[in-house]
Amino acid sequence: MNDAQHLDYDALNALRDVMEDDFGFLIQTFLQDSTDRLVSLRSLESGENGDLIRRTAHSFKGSSSNLGALHLVTLCATVERKALAQDFTSLSSDIAAIEQEFAVVKKMMQDFLS
Secondary structure, eight states, X not given: OOHHHHOOHHHHHHHHHHHGGGHHHHHHHHHHHHHHHHHHHHHTTTOSOHHHHHHHHHHHHHXXXXXXXXXXXXXXXXXXXXXXXXXXXTHHHHXXXXXXXXXXXXXXXXXXXX
């Protein structure tokens, strides 16, 4: 997967232009919130609370979309859709895929800030 599929740099550049000095804070907030959401998803891995899994994935999808994390959006949408259908058969591997993609996005965003 190339960098463009992980991050929409046009979206990040537009955000940087709008946010100016607060752009770094926005990225750091996204990274911390995303880390918290991953912890939450892992804690819900049993599938006992489908609505909370769906809402957490939906929220993660939205913030990822706002920052141009394109593949992360797709992965979160998959978990959201499956949670809505109460399909938790591959939840652990779906969360693992989100974790892996977030690690890539996190590194790329940190490099973008540098």
